[in-house]
Amino acid sequence: MKFLIAFSLLIDLTVFQEHISCFSLNLPASPGYYQDGDFVIGGLFSLRASAGDTRIRRFGFTDINRIPEYVHVYLTKHYQHILAMVFAIKNINKDPNILFNMSLGFYLFNVDFLEMKAVESSMALLSGESPPVPNYSCRPEKTDKLVAVIGGISTGISTQISRVLSLYNVPQISYAPFDQSLGTRVQLQSPYQFPVHITALYQGIIQLLLYFSWVWVGLVISDDMKGELFLGDITEEMKNHGLCVAFAQKVPDIPTKNTVNKKLLFERFTLTCVIVAFGDSYSLLRFVDNIIGYTFFRNVWITTSDWDLTMFTYYQNNTLFTFGGLSFSLHVDDILGFKDFLESVQPRKYPHDIFIQEVWSILFKCPYIYQNRVVEHSQCEQNGSLSTCPFYEWDMNTSHYSYKVHAAVHAIAQALHEELSLRVEGDSHDKSVLQAPLPWKLHPFLQKGQLGRSTNEGNVVNKTVSATKLDILNYQSLPSGTEAQVKVGEFVFESHSVQHLSLNDKLINWGKYHKETPVSVCSHSCPLGFRKAPVEGKPFCCFDCLPCSDGEIANETDMDQCIKCPEDQYPNKQRNQCLPKVTTFLSHDDTLGAVLVSVAISLAAFSAMILGLFIHYRDTPIVRANNRNLSYLLLVSLMLCFLCSLIFIGQPNTVTCVLRQVIFGVVFSVAVSAVLAKTFIVVVAFKAIKPGSNLRMWMVTRLSNAIVCCGSIIQVCICAVWLGTYPPFPDVDMESEFGQIILLCNEGSTLAFYCVLGYLGFLSSLSLLIAFLARRLPDTFNEAKTITFSMLVFCSVWISFVLAYLSSKGKTMVAVEILSILASSSTLLGCIFLPKCYVILLRSGGHSRKNLFK
Structure with missing residues (x-):
């Protein structure tokens, strides 16, 4: 009997000590908003940002005072998250088919943005009291009904909540922004999330x-x-x-x-x-x-x-x-009926909501006072409406956070429905089986929905969106x-x-500082015609703009490299577009071409007139004394020299390219050879008329003909080798002149071309030398002086031609050669024949053969 009494006292003492423990820790630290039901869902929300919970503890169980917390910001809009949960549970309880005529309750806490409060409130959900007692259930009527928890708003808060709830395998649905790495932050099970791509x-x-x-x-x-x-x-x-x-x-x-x-x-x-x-x-x-x-x-x-x-x-x-x-x-999507529900929310309708008084006092500017270091709110306007609040304090539209909270409640209700359905099917006669299931039994049903979970490997188990x-x-x-x-x-x-x-x-309204769409660049765009040049030490968005080089364009803004125009095109002045090049050559329609044609024809006609004059006065002493046959040949070759310059004018083709240099070389070799023969005759003639000379004039004539033939044949051979190896051909020059394609004759073998010129230079130099030595011979009709001067000018013209030819391009090169041909031919014509024409026309009567030999 004594043993039974002692055992009963021990049990009573144990129960009493447990109640003492719970009551001694029943402090007003983090009070929650509780609504009873057959099943309870916990909710951990953040309604403000504070500096933390400051409490002064004194001796005794209840001798505790609270110092008001320093609040940085009241997040009044976040109160909508709580109302979304209340609204969802209210609608679920209206439908008896979801939970088989059983009800949902909630236990809500405000954890601010403090991770310590999140841990404390999570433990309070498990122990049924706040502040909590770890591993104790002070209120079994609350804790035994807990099936899941919704929270928190950030990854850090969600992590700390999960560290506590995962120890008891209580499902947690986080409404924080989706974080795939959340599974690596917790030691056991990660919370469920709403996956977002x-x-x-x-x-x-x-x-x-x-x-x-x-x-x-x-x-x-x-x-x-x-x-x-x-x-x-x-x-x-x-x-x-x-x-x-x-x-x-x-x-x-x-x-x-x-x-x-x-x-x-x-x-x-x-x-x-x-x-x-x-x-x-x-x-x-x-x-x-x-x-x-x-x-x-x-x-x-x-x-x-x-x-x-x-x-x-x-x-x-x-x-x-x-x-x-x-x-x-x-x-x-808008939650059906949620906006009407928000408009109907008032403090008098929810007297047990410990959060609405504080939110209401902020939204409607109600004064509040401190009494005994505890905040006491005055009576606010009970009939106020949330729809009248400023937008920065309250939004009547459903936030995505509220939407996720609402969806989380329905996900838990659906999981409960499926879990209860299995039990009802197993024992449909015993309704006592419809008690709150153990929380971990909901995991298989939660995983079937749109919720996802991050594992330690970072994988997310969810339905693909x-x-x-x-x-x-x-x-x-x-x-x-x-x-x-x-x-x-x-x-x-x-x-x-x-x-x-x-x-x-x-x-879009950009605000008071931007009337138009703002510009945000490190460097302004490079315009057309410019390219980007990187700036050393800065990102690639920072650059200088440099103009494109010659022959290149930039037809788009901010080009990294300029584009080179095709060979048949050239850039415009702005260097943003390639234009087709103009095909050009020395044509008869050009002013320069027309002038050269006129001069060449005039000089050829003048040569023909002199030839006719010489033929008409062929029996005069001056014509006969200067070897009229060579004079005829020289005049004809000079006339052909003038006319051959016409081949250089006009669009080049294969025939003209081959003929122009060959005819020029051969005809000029005939003319210079004739001059050389005339020079040679001047010297030999005086030797033949001296007493005792064995030379006869017929021998001199044959020798002069041989000089002309040999001099011409050698040039013909050079031209034949040129044509047989690498003859001239039509070509184009796209680089010499900007914006032009010059049609020209490529000389083919440059060596052969200069051999032709060199051979002409050799003949002219030889004539110059011989004429220079014979310039002082006493004779009225001595041509040595005029030949010397003419050959000196001739050589000067062609030496200048070579220099000008090498430094000129395009049409200028052709014009230089034509001018050299006309100038050198005109020199020979003027210096050799004009004095004779003067004598023939004006002074022919005063000359006789007798005077010739004086």
């Missing part, structure tokens, strides 16, 4: 930057693993599409202003006009805390809906400042005086090859 976000940002030609972009990322992954991926994608990162600014984990070099931050933000930001709401809070007071808001921001810039409107110098720009948000649609939103003030996120476009991504960006840039 993260590549769609990267491609959407890239396509938006390309749409506005923003190639010089700054990046602001959270300083964590997710931020590092985003930085690596987006940098690679930008590089592949010709975009550059001006800077990459990481938001530090510790929210203190001393962790950022504000001078460097200011310099970075002035580098570019466009900033791409990636992170969660808390990283944005830390960022704003670091840059507050600086006018960085001239930048255009490209963000995701996770960075809700509209919540952080603040006043600076009595002016309302907001982050302006564009935001990508996962397209979600065929297409991802992102809405592009722009924060702006409407004409009605209200603010709103206006949808200005959308981006649909199916694959890298199938994606579509549609944007109505006329709807």
Whole structure:
């Protein structure tokens, strides 16, 4: 009997000590919002950013006071996440078929953005009291009904929640932005997530930057693993599409202003006009805390809906400042009836909601006071409506966070339905089996849905999303005086090859600092006709613009290399287009060609007139004394020399190219050989008339004919070898003259050409030498003086020709040769025959053969 009494006392003492433990820790640290049900879903949300929970503990069980927390920002919009969960559970409880006429309850906590609070609240869900008692269930009526937990809003919060819940295998659904690396952060089981095609976000940002030609972009990322992954991926994608990162600014984990070099931050933000930001709401809070007071808001921001810039409107110098720009948000459908539910929410309808009083006091500017170091809110306007609140404090549209919370509740309800269905089918007569299942039994059913899980290997188990649609939103003030996120476009991504960006840039409001679409480049585009030249030590988006070189064009802006025009084309003055070259040659229609033709024909006619004169006065002493046969031959060859220059004028072809140099060489060799013969006759004639000379005039005549024949035949042989080896041929010159294609005759063998000229030079030099030696012979009709002068001029002309020929191009080269032919032929004609014509026409009567031999 004593043993039974002692045993009963021991049991009572144990139970009493357990209650003492629970009650002693029943502190008002993190009170929650509880609604009972047959099944309870936990919820961990972040409604504000605070400096932490500060408590003063004194001796005793209940002698504890609370010091008010320092709150950085009240995130009133996040209260919609809680209402989304309440609304979903309310609708599920209305349908008796989902949970077999059983109800859902909830247990909600505000963990701010503090990981310590997340751990504490997770333990409170498991123990049933706050603050919690590890491994104790102080309220079994609460803890035994817990089937799953929804939370938190960031990867860090989700990780800490999972570290606690995974110990008890309680399913957790995170509504934070999808993070594939989340499985590597927790030791046991990773939370369920709503998978999103993260590549769609990267491609959407890239396509938006390309749409506005923003190639010089700054990046602001959270300083964590997710931020590092985003930085690596987006940098690679930008590089592949010709975009550059001006800077990459990481938001530090510790929210203190001393962790950022504000001078460097200011310099970075002035580098570019466009900033791409990636992170969660808390990283944005830390960022704003670091840059507050600086006018960085001239930048255009490209963000995701996770960075809700509209919540952080603040006043600076009595002016309302907001982050302006564009935001990508996962397209979600409106939750049916949710907006009407939000309009009906009022504090008096939810007296047990410990969060609505604080949110209401902020939204409707209700005063609150501190009594005994505890916040007490005054009575707010109970009939107020959330639809009347400013946009930066409340949004009636369903956020993607609220949508995920709502979907998470339905996913848990569906898993419960399937689990209960199995039990009802097994024992349909015993309704007692419909009690709260053990939480880990829901895992197989949760994995069947659209939820995914990250493993340690980084794989995601989920159903593949065929297409991802992102809405592009722009924060702006409407004409009605209200603010709103206006949808200005959308981006649909199916694959890298199938994606579509549609944007109505006329709807975009760039803010007070940008009336038009801003420009964000490191270097302005190189115009047509210029190419990009890299700047050493800077990214490829920074460059100088250099004009294209001769013969090259740039027909597009920002070309890395200029394009060389084809040979038959040339660049215009702007060097942005290749124009067809004009085909040109020395034609009869050209002024120069017409003049040369006229001169050549005139000189040929003049030669013919002199020839006719000599033939008419062939019996005069002066004609007979100068070997009239050689004079006839020289005049005919000179006439042909004048006429052969006509072959050089006109479009070159195979016949003219071959004939022009051959005829020129042969005819000129005949003329110079005749001059040489005449010179030789002058010397030999005086030897023949001396007393005792054995020479006869007929012998002299034969010798002169032999000189002419030999001199001509040698040139003919040279030309024959030239034509037999490498003859002249028609050719084109595309380089000598800008914008022109010159049709010309290629001489073929340059050596043969200069051999022809050299042989003519040899004959003329020999004639010059002999004439120079015979210039002082006493004779009235001595031609040595005139031949000497004519050959001196002849040689000077052709020496000048060689120099001019080598330095000239195109039509000029042909004109130089024609002028040399006409000048040298005219010299011979004028110096040798004009004096004789003067004598024949004006002084023929005073000469006689008798005077000839005086």
